[in-house]
Amino acid sequence: MTADGLGDIWVIAEQRNGHTKAASYALIGRARKLADECQSRVAAVCLSQGVADAGQLAAFGADRVYLLDGPVPDGWNDDAYVKELVDLARRDKPGVILATSGALGLSVIPRVAVALDTGVAANCISLDYDAQNRILVQTRPAFGGSLMANVVFPNKRPQIATVRPHAFKKGEPNSARQGEMIRVDFDRRSVTAKTKLLNVVKDLTEKVRLDEAEIVVCGGRGLGKAENFGIVAELAEVLGAALGTSRPPVDDGWIPYAHQVGQTGKTVSPRLYIACGVAGAPQHLAGMQTSEIIVAINEDPKAPIFEVATYGMVGDLFKIVPLLTKKLRETRG
Amino acid sequence: MNVIVCIKQVPAKIKIEIDPKTGTLASGGVDRAINPPDLYALEEGIRIKERTKGKVTVLTIGPAKADESLREAIGYGADEAILLSDPAFEGSDTWATSHVLAKAIKKSGQFDLVLCGKQSIDGETGQVGPMLAEALGVPFVSLVNKIEELGQISIKVMRMSDEGHQLIEMMLPGVINVVKEINVPRIPSLRGLMVAKKAKVPVWNAQELGIDPAVVGSAGSPTRVAKVFFPQRPGKSEMLQGNPESQVDQLLEKLRQTKAI
Ligand SMILES: Cc1cc2nc3c(=O)[nH]c(=O)nc-3n(C[C@H](O)[C@H](O)[C@H](O)COP(=O)(O)OP(=O)(O)OC[C@H]3O[C@@H](n4cnc5c(N)ncnc54)[C@H](O)[C@@H]3O)c2cc1C
Ligand SMILES: Nc1ncnc2c1ncn2[C@@H]1O[C@H](COP(=O)(O)O)[C@@H](O)[C@H]1O
Numbered sequence: 001m002t003a004d005g006l007g008d009i010w011v012i013a014e015q016r017n018g019h020t021k022a023a024s025y026a027l028i029g030r031a032r033k034l035a036d037e038c039q040s041r042v043a044a045v046c047l048s049q050g051v052a053d054a055g056q057l058a059a060f061g062a063d064r065v066y067l068l069d070g071p072v073p074d075g076w077n078d079d080a081y082v083k084e085l086v087d088l089a090r091r092d093k094p095g096v097i098l099a100t101s102g103a104l105g106l107s108v109i110p111r112v113a114v115a116l117d118t119g120v121a122a123n124c125i126s127l128d129y130d131a132q133n134r135i136l137v138q139t140r141p142a143f144g145g146s147l148m149a150n151v152v153f154p155n156k157r158p159q160i161a162t163v164r165p166h167a168f169k170k171g172e173p174n175s176a177r178q179g180e181m182i183r184v185d186f187d188r189r190s191v192t193a194k195t196k197l198l199n200v201v202k203d204l205t206e207k208v209r210l211d212e213a214e215i216v217v218c219g220g221r222g223l224g225k226a227e228n229f230g231i232v233a234e235l236a237e238v239l240g241a242a243l244g245t246s247r248p249p250v251d252d253g254w255i256p257y258a259h260q261v262g263q264t265g266k267t268v269s270p271r272l273y274i275a276c277g278v279a280g281a282p283q284h285l286a287g288m289q290t291s292e293i294i295v296a297i298n299e300d301p302k303a304p305i306f307e308v309a310t311y312g313m314v315g316d317l318f319k320i321v322p323l324l325t326k327k328l329r330e331t332r333g
Numbered sequence: 334m335n336v337i338v339c340i341k342q343v344p345a346k347i348k349i350e351i352d353p354k355t356g357t358l359a360s361g362g363v364d365r366a367i368n369p370p371d372l373y374a375l376e377e378g379i380r381i382k383e384r385t386k387g388k389v390t391v392l393t394i395g396p397a398k399a400d401e402s403l404r405e406a407i408g409y410g411a412d413e414a415i416l417l418s419d420p421a422f423e424g425s426d427t428w429a430t431s432h433v434l435a436k437a438i439k440k441s442g443q444f445d446l447v448l449c450g451k452q453s454i455d456g457e458t459g460q461v462g463p464m465l466a467e468a469l470g471v472p473f474v475s476l477v478n479k480i481e482e483l484g485q486i487s488i489k490v491m492r493m494s495d496e497g498h499q500l501i502e503m504m505l506p507g508v509i510n511v512v513k514e515i516n517v518p519r520i521p522s523l524r525g526l527m528v529a530k531k532a533k534v535p536v537w538n539a540q541e542l543g544i545d546p547a548v549v550g551s552a553g554s555p556t557r558v559a560k561v562f563f564p565q566r567p568g569k570s571e572m573l574q575g576n577p578e579s580q581v582d583q584l585l586e587k588l589r590q591t592k593a594i
Binding site for chain 2: 154200
């Protein structure tokens, strides 16, 4: 560990099609603030050199940008990623490593942690600097969001955390900021991968990714039948939102499992969650109650969804939802 | 194929309470059950065993009471179960949990495939599977929704990726975690329940596993829970009154004000 507060803070900058994801930019912004509080440095670590927006990473707060000799960004390269991140961390000894809680956070990051003999605070929703103890305090939900925990690393370094999408807002770039670009060449052939990608099947039905969406429109059993999903799908469309659902519509085959939100489905934490005809069972709340604004539309004033809603509307979804879609369409042209 | 399934015993209800005096989880008297996502791992393990004429061993780390969940797993069709239990394991984080599981798997002998659930409903990290793979020094594939082919030296699995699905070949031995889409778990048979009742479920402690108590439990875990608290609700819900038209107008007004849309 270095003498300064947290040591270097690394943010794994995740790319899709050569561009860094918004969630990674937001994380770099948060890391910048932490680094300013404790006089540390921020590094963005790109797992691929084919990054079109590397300069932008500095503008958003990175002092240094590592460009790893990376494989195809959207492919499957877990074994190489793990090896490269571990080697780099052993060489440059960061005090903190941050990543989003998506695909990498569910496979590569925990493996890197074990190889570096440290732990992971997973799915965090906030990160704060404890100046007295010079440690990071990561806050994460447990028990389906009905409980929060502050997690700390008393001794082990680096402190590794994965962070939920939308935990932080993407900041404004400062084009005057310059970062040092560091190319890292690894001998790819030295990695004997024990896994191999054989085929990719793209799922085109899901236009907006549920777990990354800023807005989620959710239709529950209150929709009554498969055909009625069109009503919520239209609202999702005008809002540029992802389409979610509760478990019964999936069980009844109205909509694929990929859309299910909840304990046995996806966990989402968008800026806006609109629940239409959803009762709000604990298993459903487990997947969405950390959303920033929750709108509930339900004809039953006693439905538990209203207990977590920011705005509640008691009424018939078949009247309210189409009206909402219509008015949004009018103003958006 | 020698299959190992890692299951966790969790509170049966996810509504939990904090003991107002100690500020810690009030877990006393709560019913416990197999972590629901682990039932899919268990079912898949049993199916693999049936197809390959192999063996399924179920492992759990927990208190003496976790024995019940292991017996339940035998009721579903697992062949053997081992309880990993020691006061030293209490308060283990995901790193320490995977460390103990790795030691137990190595001790239990030769294995081909380890199956984990996607995540536990209490801890909710999804970290134990991949950490276990690294601790064992074997490959890992996350979010498997179908096993396409079971070979001698490798398996082919379909996994859910960001953009859809990926077909991956993994060398054995290895670890995978599975999602709910993979199967529909069976109901334990009457015969299975009888077998479960009589089954011998050995208990392995830290010493038998060759684990230094200092590196596990709350003392040895890399991460520590410094505090638990109830999330702050942003005040009471605001119910929008009036007819649908006026409700919708009010909503749009509020969402625009807060720049949510
Ligand atoms: C182990 C386990 C895991 C589970 N995992 C999940 C999970 O991951 N995700 C999940 O969602 N559920 C999950 N469930 C199921 C969960 O317990 C609930 O059964 C489910 O969430 C209910 O879905 P719903 O609210 O859509 O349906 P319902 O409970 O049937 O509620 C429908 C609601 O729609 C309202 N409604 C009906 N018609 C209208 C109308 N015209 N206008 C307005 N409102 C209307 C009704 O008032 C009602 O509140 C799980 C259950 C178990 C046991
Ligand atoms: N105490 C435990 N004993 C055995 N397996 C466990 C334990 N905790 C977690 N697991 C396994 O790891 C998976 C992920 O758990 P978690 O990382 O806690 O979300 C679970 O679905 C189980 O398969």
